[in-house]
Amino acid sequence: MSTKFLKKLNAVSFSIYNDNSFHADYFKENKKYIKDSGFFKENIFKLSESCEASFILKPNGAFQINYGTDAADPDINFLQL
Structure with a gap:
C-alpha cells in the first residue's frame, strides 16, 4: 500500500520473512524487513503454502x-x- 494511503489512515505497514523465504539473504541485509520469531507463522499465517x-x-x-x-x-x- 502506498505511504500516502497509510498516512491518511494513521496506519503502519511492515514486512516479515523467515529463513525459508525466497530471497531470505536479501531480507536479512535489508533493515526494512523483520525476521519472524515464529509468532506470525504459529499464530497469524498458518497457511504455509x-x-x-x-x-x-x-x-x-x-x-x-x-x-x-x-x-x-x-x-x-x-x-x-
Missing part, C-alpha cells in the same frame, strides 16, 4: 488475513469500512 500474505488489525479488534499476490485490493476495501 503461500509465499505472500497480508494481515490487517483494526482498533475495534476486527482483522483480515489474505493470501496471494492480489491481496492488496481486499485490504484497501477492508480498511475503508
Whole structure:
C-alpha cells in the first residue's frame, strides 16, 4: 500500500520473512524487513503454502488475513469500512 494511503489512515505497514523465504539473504541485509520469531507463522499465517500474505488489525479488534499476490485490493476495501 502506498505511504500516502497509510498516512491518511494513521496506519503502519511492515514486512516479515523467515529463513525459508525466497530471497531470505536479501531480507536479512535489508533493515526494512523483520525476521519472524515464529509468532506470525504459529499464530497469524498458518497457511504455509503461500509465499505472500497480508494481515490487517483494526482498533475495534476486527482483522483480515489474505493470501496471494492480489491481496492488496481486499485490504484497501477492508480498511475503508
